[in-house]
Amino acid sequence: MTSLLVIAKAPVPGRVKTRLTPPFTPQQAADLAEAALADTLAAVAATPADRHVLVLDGAPGPWLPPGFEVVPQSGGGLDQRLAAAFAGCTGPALLIGMDTPQATPAHLAPALAFDAYDAWFGPAADGGFWALGLAAPDPALLLGVPMSAPDTGAVQYERLRAAGLRTGLLPRLRDVDTAADAAEVSALAPTGRFAACHRRLTAHPAVTR
Template sequence: MTTLLVIAKAPVPGRVKTRLTPPFTPEEAATLAEAALADTLAAVLATPARRRVLVLDGAPGPWLPQGIEVIPQTAGPLDERLAAAFGQCAGPALLVGMDTPQLTPELLAPTLAPDAWQECDAWFGPAADGGFWALGLATPEPDLLRGVPMSVPETGAVQRRRLTAAGLVVRDLPELRDVDTARDATLVAAIAPGSRFAAAHGRLAAGVRCPAPTTVVR
């Protein structure tokens, strides 16, 4: 069976979702991040998997549900951290982030089906901003991620080319929108109205203030 990896930051004000500030305060941005992470972990818990692993930057909190194994992220740039996460796996693995609270077990189902890895070496989930929200490897090979430029518009295209250049057969998942900006948050909340993220966004957006930009730790 496949290992499910979730790579995430602990929802600490000033350390997470800093691009939501303003209009949201650092505390509100952290509240939205916690809701997004909770939705993501709930989707992961509702799917069949060999292991369910949270690869965490920071310390676990009361938001962590039972049934999730936690390992710390390694130091270094994001490509190295993603590579190291795959390096922890002995068999097929699928990695997702915490930025897509619209994630559902149905979206994950093709990668976890009995035939998920038949004539398939990799799964790729593109993100609307040019990145990717999911990456699955039948044989986890960290070097497939090392050196890929992260957090730029061409990240997804470069990563997918890296897979095909290695001779892998790649299957694609639907495109999803990451929550990076306040506009993204509004759009994703509308897509997933029953989510924890949508509920938190609705509460906060109703009374949001627009303070001067806050200096935060990035």
């Protein structure tokens, strides 16, 4: 049974995308987070898998489309929460975050095929990773990996290689962490909810000060 998971925080002002403030207000940052999450969930919903799972910190809202199983995030650091998400899977699994609204089913679908590979790795432009796929989910592959560090992706990738896993590489994508990231990602995927929200919020820059 293949699982396609999104790990996310509910888009609550002051709890999400805090690096966007300033120039955006906490509410505007939450609006951008909700748009990014909505785009991500739409891409995931359009990608065939046996299970579509939202691993959520917080409560579901009207932004959640039908067809998703919602499970709460575990406690602990991000490595522990990612490991726990994989531990809940009984077959091949691909996990992504909510920070790459430019991701499409064309990015995701290949990483649910494990004929030639045991793992898939999606590097992020900031040195982290935006996607991780495992044919046989093993939480130990994530535990202890330093998160939110410049070498997070390199360490995680080396974990996969050291375990002897044939690892396929996905395209490098940019996470939305800063206002500059938001502008770049909006330009890359101009038809999405995230881009529309970004255009609305930046049409009158004075409101973000």
